[in-house]
Amino acid sequence: MELAYLPTTADAAGAIRARMRATPAGRLQNGVLLAGAVVLLGALALNFAAPGEPSPRSTVVCLAALALIGGMYVLVPTLQARQVHQMVAPQGEFQAVVDDGGVRVTSRDSETTYRWPMLTRYTETDALFVLMTPDKYGVGLVVLPKRGAAEPADVERLRAVLDRNATRI
Numbered sequence: 001m002e003l004a005y006l007p008t009t010a011d012a013a014g015a016i017r018a019r020m021r022a023t024p025a026g027r028l029q030n031g032v033l034l035a036g037a038v039v040l041l042g043a044l045a046l047n048f049a050a051p052g053e054p055s056p057r058s059t060v061v062c063l064a065a066l067a068l069i070g071g072m073y074v075l076v077p078t079l080q081a082r083q084v085h086q087m088v089a090p091q092g093e094f095q096a097v098v099d100d101g102g103v104r105v106t107s108r109d110s111e112t113t114y115r116w117p118m119l120t121r122y123t124e125t126d127a128l129f130v131l132m133t134p135d136k137y138g139v140g141l142v143v144l145p146k147r148g149a150a151e152p153a154d155v156e157r158l159r160a161v162l163d164r165n166a167t168r169i
Contacts, residue, residue: 001089001158003096003148011128013081018130020077022123023138033054033073040066064169096144098161103131103142114142116165123169129162132169 005011020026044062050052088094102115119131119142127147133140139167149155162168 001096001154002150003144003154003158004093004150005096005100005145005148006093006121007085007091007143008145009081009085010061011142011143011145012083012084012088013077014094014125015130015141016084017075018078018125018128019141020169021132022121022132023136026096035086037066037069040069040118065109094148096142096148098144098158100161100165103144105142119166121152121167121169122162124159130156131166166167 001115021031029150040062044059044066047058047062088107092111094105094107096106097104102113104111104113105117106112114131118133118140120134122129122131124130127145129144129146130140131144144158146155147160149158
């Protein structure tokens with residue numbers, strides 16, 4: 001199975017978000033952000049439910065903290081994706097060959113081969129297959145954009161290869 005594609009910032013952002021949903025460390029990070037938002041919403045509700053006039057200072061602090069948490073949830077993956085894209089974009093078009101032996105990714109200045117024991121799991125988004133290393137953080141990623149397939153049937157064949165060799169999460 002072969003793919004050819006130019007990497008995009010959206011690919012990197014999608015892969016980072018997919019990893020955050022698929023790994024224990026990513027889910028913990030999302031959970032901490034969500035818990036922080038819930039605590040702040042509770043504090044804001046208590047501020048308005050308390051007898052007397054709501055404290056403007058507490059309201060502003062809670063709203064600012066909520067905006068910060070929301071910004072972190074949305075912006076951090078996007079900023080990381082921009083950094084990743086700046087690193088890979090100068091390499092031009094990437095080619096990936098995926099078979100039962102593993103994954104080989106080549107670009108203008110590099111060639112990397114991963115055997116399946118290195119990429120034991122994967123997740124899928126509407127646009128990507130994101131292959132990950134077995135550690136709980138999913139530190140190593142291989143991003144395979146579906147648009148890199150020559151025809152739609154190739155996406156199904158790629159999924160079959162991944163299902164035979166890696167665990168879908």
